[in-house]
Amino acid sequence: MTDKSLYIREERDYRFAYGGFFIRLIAYLIDSLVIGSIFAIIRAYVDLDLSFFSFSLDSLIRILITLSYFFLMTLLTEGRTLGKMLTGLRVVSLTGEKLSLSQIFLREVCGRYVQNKILILYIFVGFTPKKQSVFDILLDTTVVKEEIFDSLYGDKI
Secondary structure, X not given: OHHHHHHHHHHOOHHHOEOOHHHHHHHHHHHHHHHHHHHHHHHHHXXXXXXXXXXXXXXXXXXXXXXXXXXXXXXXXXXOOHHHHHHOEEEEEOOOOOOOHHHHXXXXXXXXXXXXXXXXXXXXXXXXXXXXXXXXXXXXXXXXXXXHHHHHHHHHO
16 A cells, blocks of 8 residues: 555656746736735725734735635635636645645745745745745645646546
8 A cells, every 4th residue: 555655656747737936926916916906895995094013904904815815715726826727827735635724724824924024935936846935845735737737637636
């Protein structure tokens, strides 16, 4: 049984399907437009000019919307957000299994929060062999081009 699972892991070579830096950037920009639109709608109905300690309600709501959007979209659409759907990308686990709830939470909430605070971390995608961000490396995930992924591994998901 161990040999079979090792065989499956070796069989899944995603190198032809990795989503590179610029296509991921486009997907992120599309997602940012969606998040900005949601925030603008909320802001039109709610006064967000309050502040707590050194945090403004405006920035707290923006962070919550951003993290909730990425988490819920990735969870409910099996690794895709609106931006990823439009650019044909998908987050997958490199272990050959479906994304776990912990992978999604850590990648989309913790990872995105840290990387949005330290933007230079996004550059890792352009230089790693599997086109992974820092949190992708830590969580054994990556972003792939869905069409190529499906044609290579669609029957093995």
